Amino acid sequence: MTVLASISDLMVTYRRDGGEVAALRSISLDIVAGERLAIIGESGSGKSTLALAIAGLLPASSAVGGRIEWPGLGQPPLLGRDIGFVFQDPSASLDPVMTVGKQIAEVARTHLGLTWSQAYAKARTLLERVHLPDPDSALHAFPHQLSGGQKQRVAIAAAIAAGPKLLIADEATSALDTIVQAEIVALIRRLVAEDGMTLLFISHDIALAAELAERVAVFRHGQLVELGSTARIVAAPTQPYTRTLLDAHIGLDAVPLLIRAGLPA
Numbered sequence: 575m576t577v578l579a580s581i582s583d584l585m586v587t588y589r590r591d592g593g594e595v596a597a598l599r600s601i602s603l604d605i606v607a608g609e610r611l612a613i614i615g616e617s618g619s620g621k622s623t624l625a626l627a628i629a630g631l632l633p634a635s636s637a638v639g640g641r642i643e644w645p646g647l648g649q650p651p652l653l654g655r656d657i658g659f660v661f662q663d664p665s666a667s668l669d670p671v672m673t674v675g676k677q678i679a680e681v682a683r684t685h686l687g688l689t690w691s692q693a694y695a696k697a698r699t700l701l702e703r704v705h706l707p708d709p710d711s712a713l714h715a716f717p718h719q720l721s722g723g724q725k726q727r728v729a730i731a732a733a734i735a736a737g738p739k740l741l742i743a744d745e746a747t748s749a750l751d752t753i754v755q756a757e758i759v760a761l762i763r764r765l766v767a768e769d770g771m772t773l774l775f776i777s778h779d780i781a782l783a784a785e786l787a788e789r790v791a792v793f794r795h796g797q798l799v800e801l802g803s804t805a806r807i808v809a810a811p812t813q814p815y816t817r818t819l820l821d822a823h824i825g826l827d828a829v830p831l832l833i834r835a836g837l838p839a
Contacts, residue, residue, distance in 0.1 A: 578607040578646030578740060578772050579628065585639040586623050586632065597623040599796040600640070607646045607739070610766060610773040612787035612804075614780050614819065620796040621776050625744045628774065629659050647739065655685040658733030658771075660762075662745040664725035668717040674728045675701075675713030678735050685736035700731035704761060723754035727761070734765060741766060744776040759786055780819045784808055792816050 586598040598620045605611055605628075613621040626632050628642060630653055644651055651657050661667045669677055678700055679693035688696065694713065701709035704727040717725055726746065733741060743762060747755040763786055766773045775786055783790050783804065790807045792800040792815065800813045811817050 576607040576646050577604045578644070579605040580643045580645060581605075581624075581628075581640070582643070583640035584624075584627060584642065585637075586620075586627055587637040588633075589635050589637070594637070597636075597796050598627070601798050603791060603798060603801070605740070605772060605774065607772055608770060609789060610763075610775065610787045612775045612777060612783035612790045613793060614777060614783050614790055615793035616778055618795075619793040621778075621793045622744050623796075624793070625659075625742050625774065625776050628740075629653055629657050629742055631659070651740070652685075654681055654738075655736045656739055658736070658738040658741045660726070660729050660733050660741070660743045660746040662749055664722070664729040665717060667729050668725060668732075670717055673714050673716060674720070675715075678728070678732045681732050681735035696735065697731070700735060701728070703765065704728070704731045706731075723750055723758065726750065726754075726758055730758075730761065730765070734769060734771070737769065738771065740772045740774065742774045742776070745778070746775075747782065748778070755782075762786065780807075780822075792819070 581601055581603045584598055584601040585596070588595045588597055601624065613624060615621045623632070627638065632638060647656060653659065668674065675694060675697045678697035679690065682688050682696045683690060683693040698709050698713055701712050706712045706724060706727050717728070720728065746762070747758050750758060759782060762773065765771070775783065777783055780790070787804055790802065790804050791798055792807070792813065794815050800807065800811060800816045807816060808820065811820060
């Protein structure tokens with residue numbers, strides 16, 4: 575077992591309105607190379623702050639303590655090359671005045687040293703891999719010409735363009751309808767498996783976590799309250815808060831939730 579990233583006593587505080595708000599409180603967690611790890615919690619639990627801290631995207635005004643080390647890389651990671659990041663809102667992460675083909679090609683050209691011709695060829699291949707209809711036309715499309723699900727597929731293509739070791743998906747499906755959400759989850763699972771990436775999946779939805787992740791970390795009020803295999807978390811949570819999250823999916827979702835975790839219904 576190789577540890578890709580080791581987080582030790584991580585603390586993050588935001589400065590707001592003249593005061594300080596603790597977003598993460600003494601988080602210690604190892605991310606194993608090749609695993610699919612879900613970070614689950616409600617809004618304000620600190621899960622997205624953890625993703626931003628790992629990716630080096632915290633605002634300059636934040637105060638950070640503790641350590642994030644990268645034994646699996648042997649060097650500090652570079653966003654785009656070593657870490658791919660998929661945000662909740664693809665419209666905010668895509669340049670509205672640049673074609674989607676150029677945006678994907680630019681990542682490949684910057685981090686892989688490709689010529690523009692080679693980078694555009696890779697962009698076309700990536701658009702095929704994320705199942706965007708008519709990739710030749712899509713290369714020349716602008717983000718506003720695509721649906722929400724299509725834009726998220728483009729954002730995923732850009733995130734994996736340089737072959738990162740770690741893919742972080744921060745609420746990447748929460749702005750999409752249920753059918754498209756399931757398609758994006760299936761897409762992420764396939765790409766992670768095909769490219770041998772490690773996945774950090776940030777979500778408020780424990781059912782999605784059960785469908786996608788091998789391990790689940792549950793966050794509340796900036797603290798890690800429970801960590802374990804997906805099957806164990808679903809079958810026998812140790813914390814009342816985790817049980818509350820699970821109870822929110824009792825009913826029509828109960829059977830599929832158990833099946834996704836590999837447990838008898």
